[in-house]
Amino acid sequence: ADDLTLQLKWVTQAQFGGYYVAKDKGFYEEEGLNVTIKPGGPDIAPVQVLAGGGADVTVEWMPAALAAREKGLPIVNIAQPFKKSGMMLTCLKESGVADPKTDFKGKTLGVWFSGNEYPFLSWMNHLGLKTDGSPEGVTVLKQGFNVDPILQKQAACISTMTYNEYWQVIDAGIKPEDLVTFKYDDQGVATLEDGLYVLEEKLNDPAMEDKLVRFVRASMKGWKYAEEHPEEAAEIVLENDETGAQTIEHQARMAGEIAKLTAGSNGALDEADYKRTVDTLLSGGSDPVISKAPEGAWSSAITDKALQ
Amino acid sequence: MNRVVPVLTVLTALLLVWYVGAVALNAPWARDQASRAGDSLTLPALVHATMMQERPVLPAPHQVAKGVWDGVAGQKITSKRSLVWHAGITLSATLAGFAIGSLAGILLAVGIVHSRVMDLSVMPWAIASQTVPILAIAPMVIVVFASMGVTGLVPKAMIAAWLSFFPVLVGMVKGLRTPDRMQMDLMHSWNASGTQAFWRLRLPSAMPYLFASLKVAIAAALVGTIVGELPAGATAGLGARLLSGSYYGQTIQIWAALFAAAALAAALVAVVSGIERVTLRRMGLAR
Amino acid sequence: MSAALPLIAVWLGALGLNTWIARHRGPIPAMLVPLIFGATILILWEMACRNFAIPSVILPAPSQIWAAFTGNLPLLWGDFTQTILKGALSGWLIGAAAAVATAIAIDRSPFLQRGLLPIGNFVAALPIVGIAPIFVMWFGFDWQSKAAVVVVMVFFPILVNMVAGLKATDALARDQIATWGASYAQALVKLRLPAAMPFLFNGLKITTTLALIGAIVAEFFGSPTRGMGFRISTAVGQLNMPLVWAEILVAAIAGTAFYGVVALVEKKVTFWHPSQRQ
C-alpha cells in the first residue's frame, strides 16, 4: 500500500471524524493507501509541518492557507469537505452586546491567534473597529485553549466553534438564554474552514496525484459515513484519542454539529465560497489579511478525478 | 519516622489553606448559578456548592485526590485513561533527556574548565541558548526531526536535554573550580596531569555542586518533556493530558495530571537525593 | 555533500583562529573569542540556509532575521517591556526573595525542614505548563499572571541552592562563632549567608534564563495582544519566521545581559571564593 501522512489542525476529535472513520472502516485500505493521521495542537502550524516535509496533506483553514501562500509558501487547496463555517463569537448577555455594529466598541473580545485570527480581523475591519487597543476600537485578548475568559468574565465575548467551545460554555452551567452568539456565516464574513491542502509541486507528480485522488475519494466516503452515523463516528474518534481525555457525550454532540457543516459538500470546492472568502479577507480598511487576490490557490484537478 | 509528624502538620496546614482557597475562588460561580436560578445560598449551602462543582476554578483537595485515584487505580495500567500509562511515557523521555542533558552539561563544563577557548566561547552562547523560548521552537524542533523521519521519544528528549544541560553546566563549572589554592598546588607539585587532577581533586570537590544542579536539572527535564508533549501533537504523556484537560476546561483532570507530574518530579528529585546521600557518605563528605 | 564542504572549511578556519587568539591573555582576546565563535555560527547558518536552500518558513537565514529585527524595533521594544521588564524581572525578584526567605525559614527550624522541604519539593515541581493556564485564570491576562508563573518557576532552583549553601560552612567556622555566643541571627548574617553566596548565585544565574522562558511561555496560554510570547505564537501562525527569530534574538540579548549582570554582581560579592580568585 502507498504511505500517506495527514496532519490535522487540532487534537483528535469529531471535527476530524471523517478521516478517522475512513481509516477505521478500511476505506483507505480499499484504495490501497496506508494513511497516518497526526493530531495537531495549539502550537502546531500545519502549513509549517507541510513545508518541513512532516506530512503530505494537511487540514487547514483557508485564511491561514492564503496568508501562507502570500508569504511564499505555495500550498494549494485540493478538496473542501466543509461547506459551512462553524466559527462564532459568543457573548454574555449581561455584557450588553446585542448588535455587533454598535456594541463591540470598548469591549474585551477573546480571539484565537496562531493563524486563526484572520477571520476575526477581517470582520472587525468590516465593522471599522480598530484592534490595536486604541480607545475607539476593541480590546483583544489572546484566548487560550479553553473558554475560561467568559466564565471568569475576563472578556465580554470569546471565539467559539458551533461544535465545540459553545457547548463547553453550556456545559459549564451557563444557560443558552444568558448568551448571545454571532455566527460568522450570518454576519457575511464566513471563511472556508477545514480544507485539505498540499504543496503545489506535489500536483506535478502523477504518482502523487493518483494517491491524492484515492485519498480524497476515501476521505469523502468517510465523511459521508460520519454524517449519517454520528454516534459511531464519535466512538471511532474516541478509540483513536490517545490522551484518553475525551468523553463520548461531548464527541457525539460534536459529530452531530459537524455533520451540519459538512452537509452539502461532496468534497469539491465551490468557487463562489472561495470568492466570498477571498473578498472577505481582501476587504476592509488599512490592514487587509491578504493584499491581492491569490492565483492558483486551489485546484479542482484532484476532486474532478475523485468524483467521477 | 521523625519525618511523619512534621510532614503531616505542614500537609494539614496546606490542605486547610487549600480548602479555604477553594471555597473563596469557587464561591462567585456558585452564587452566580444560584442567582440565575433565582435563589440565594446560605453559608453551609454555599460551602457545599463550592466543593461539588464539575469545573471548579480551584478543585477541592478531595476532588483532585479522587481524580488521581481514578487515574491511577481506577484503570488498567495500559489504558489510555490511566495516569500511570501517561506518566510512563513522560518518564521515559524525561530520563533520556536528563541523561543526554546532564552528560552534555558535564562534558561542556570539563571542557570549559580545561580549555580557555571553550571558556571564552561556549559560556556566552550556552546562556543565549537558554533564553530561546523553548515552546516557540519546540514545534520547529519536532518539525525538523519529523522531516528527518525521527518521531516519538527522541524529539521530546532533545527538548528535555536542552533545558537540563544548563543547570548542570553552570553548577559543574563552579564546582570544578572550587578546589582551593593549596589543593591545586599539591596536585601541581606532584605534576598530576589534567586528567588526574580532574578525577582525584576537581570532581570530588565538585560533587556537592553537581548534585544540587542535578536535582534542578531532572526537574527541568520533566518540564522540558511536558513542553515537548504539547506541540508533539498532544498524543500521549502527562503534557498531553494536561493540555487536553485544559482544552476542555476539565480543571479536575488538569490538577490530577499536575499532581501526577509533580509526584513524578518529586520522586525523581528524591532518587537523585538518595544517590547524593549515598555518594557523599561513601566519599566521607557527609558527616 | 559538496554543499557542506565550504561550511566545514569555514568552521575549521575559525577554530584555528580562536585557538591562536586564546593563547593571548587580556581583555581583548576575552572579547574576541566569543565574538568570533558567534560570528562563525552565524556565517555557517547563513551558508547552510543558502547552500541547502532551506525554506525560510522552516529556518530563516540570519540576514533575514536581522532585517526583521531592524524593521520592527518599536514593536520589539513594546514586547520587551511587557514580557521581560514587567513579567520576567518582577517575577524573578519576588521568586528569588521568597526562595531565600524559605530557605532560611527551613534552615532555622528542623521541624519545618523535615515537613516543608519534601512538600516544597513537590509543590515547586508542578510543571509550569500546567500552572500557566491556572494562573491566567487567577491573575488575569496581563503581566501579573506571567510574573506569577516566573515566581513558581525560579523558586525551586534557588531554594535548592540556598539550602545547600546554608549547609556549606565548615565545622571550624561554626565552632568559632559558637564560642562568641552569637545568636542565630548573627551567625546567619555574619557567617552562613556570606558562605552561602557562591551557592545562591549559582541558583540566581540558572534562573535568569528560566525566568525569561517562563514569562514567554506563559503568554502562550492567554495574553493581551503584545508581549514576546504572544508575538512568537502569532507570527508562527502567520509563518513570519524572521519575526519569530527576531523575538528570539531579543530574548537572547536580554537573557545574556541579565545573566551578565548577575554574574558581575556575583564577582563583586564572592570575590573571595577560589573560583573567582583563580
Added chain:
Amino acid sequence: MSVIEAQGVSLTFQTADGPVHALKDVDLTIGKGEFVSFIGPSGCGKTTFLRTIAALETPTEGRIRVNSLDADAARRARAYGYVFQAPGLYPWRTISGNISLPLEIMGFSKTDRTDRIARVLDLVELSGFGGKFPWQLSGGMQQRASIARALAFDADILLMDEPFGALDEIVRDRLNAALLELWAKTGKTISFVTHSIPEAVYLSTKIVVMSPRPGRITRIIDSTLPHERPLEIRDTPEFIRIAQEVREGLREGHSYD
C-alpha cells in the same frame, strides 16, 4: 573560687572502625586567675578537652561547670575567647573585618571596635595588615590575626590551642611576654595548649600533662615560680627543675605506645 570544674569527664567518638576514647575520667579544677597549660603527645585529647570546656563537644560522661554554670550556658554568656588550632579566618573579610566580627556580634560600638582592632593588631605585630585578606598573609600572620581576634573582646576566660605554634622564637618570646603582662593586668583565667615545655613552664601557674589512648591527665604540676617573670627566669635552676618534671611526665605518656 573555681572557674572551670571538670568532674569525671569522659568522651568517646564513635567512628566507622570502632570507638575512640579521646578523654577518660578527667578531673580538673581551675581557679580564678590561674594560667593552666596543657601538654601531651599529639592526639592525647588536649583539643578535645578545650572544646568540651567551650561546650563545643558534649562529654559522654561526667560534667563540666564554668563560672558555676553549665558549659553551654557559659558559652551563651560569652564567657570565653577561643583561639583554635587552625586560624579559621573568614575569606570574605579583611583582617580588620575578621577581628571586628565577634565585636559586632557582641554589640560593641563602632568607635570602640576601631580602637580595639588597632590595639590588638599592634599587640600581635600586625599593624598595617588590617586591610589585607586572609589568603594574602603568611601562615604565622594568619595565626596571629586569629589570636588578635580572640583577645579583642576581653573575655574573662581565654582558651588557646597552640596559639604560637607557627611563630619564630623571637616573636614568640615577645608575645609570651605580652600575654603574661595582659594576664597579670587583667586577672584573666587562661587555658593554654602548647607543645613547648619551656613555654609551658614560663607561662603557667599549673601544668597539666596528658597522655593518649585513652586521653587522660597523668600529672598536674603546680609551678613554684613567682608571678613576676622576666625572660631570664628561664635560666634559673627552679625553672629547669620544673621543666625536667614536665619532660618526665611527657616521656611517661609516650612510653605507653
Added chain:
Amino acid sequence: MSVIEAQGVSLTFQTADGPVHALKDVDLTIGKGEFVSFIGPSGCGKTTFLRTIAALETPTEGRIRVNSLDADAARRARAYGYVFQAPGLYPWRTISGNISLPLEIMGFSKTDRTDRIARVLDLVELSGFGGKFPWQLSGGMQQRASIARALAFDADILLMDEPFGALDEIVRDRLNAALLELWAKTGKTISFVTHSIPEAVYLSTKIVVMSPRPGRITRIIDSTLPHERPLEIRDTPEFIRIAQEVREGLREGHSYD
C-alpha cells in the same frame, strides 16, 4: 653539584592596597645532598621562596634552576615532595587514601602503594590510623599524615614548610632523628622551613636566615657539625655557638620593624 640555584630572585604580589615585596634579590645555591634550613620572622618570605623553587610561583625577576632545569620542568619531572604549612588533606579520602593519592598519580603499582603507605605511616607514628578520615584526627596527627604523604614517593628533593610545628618535643625529637636517618641513607636534598633554632641547627648543613619587608636573605650559616648527629650533640659548645649565631641573625631581622 648544585641542585637548586636561585639568581637574583624577586617576587612582588600586587594587592588592592599596593605591592607586597615578598622576595627581593635572593641568591642561593643548594648542592646535592645538602640539608638547608630557612628561618626568619613570620611573613619574611620563607613559604614564598619554597613555592618559587617548586614552580608554584613565578618570580617577577631573576631565575631558579633545579637539577639544571628550569623550575617548572623540574616540577614536571616530579623532582620533589612538598609538605605544605597547613596539612591540606582531602576530606573525601582516608589517611591511607590521602597518602596513596600521589602514588596513584605517579603510577605506582597497587602492592607497592600498600607497602609504602604502611612504611611511611609507621615512620610518622600513625600506624593504625590509615582508615580514619582527616577530620577524625588531631591537628598534629594531620600534620604527620601530610609529612607521610610527601615522603611516600621518594622524591630526590624534599621541600618542607614547618613540618613539625604542631608536634610536641618528644615526637618532634623522634621525627627529627628519623628524618636525619632518612637523609643520611638516601642522600636527598632537603629544604626545610622551621621556627625552632635548635631544630635548624640540629638538622642542617646550612642555615639560611631571612628578614622581612622586603623578604631577603640576611645570613647564610654553614654548619660545622659532623654528619653523624646523636641527640646529645645539642649540648656541645659547637652547637650552642651556631645556635647563638642564628639567634643573632634572627634578631637583626626583627630589629627592622
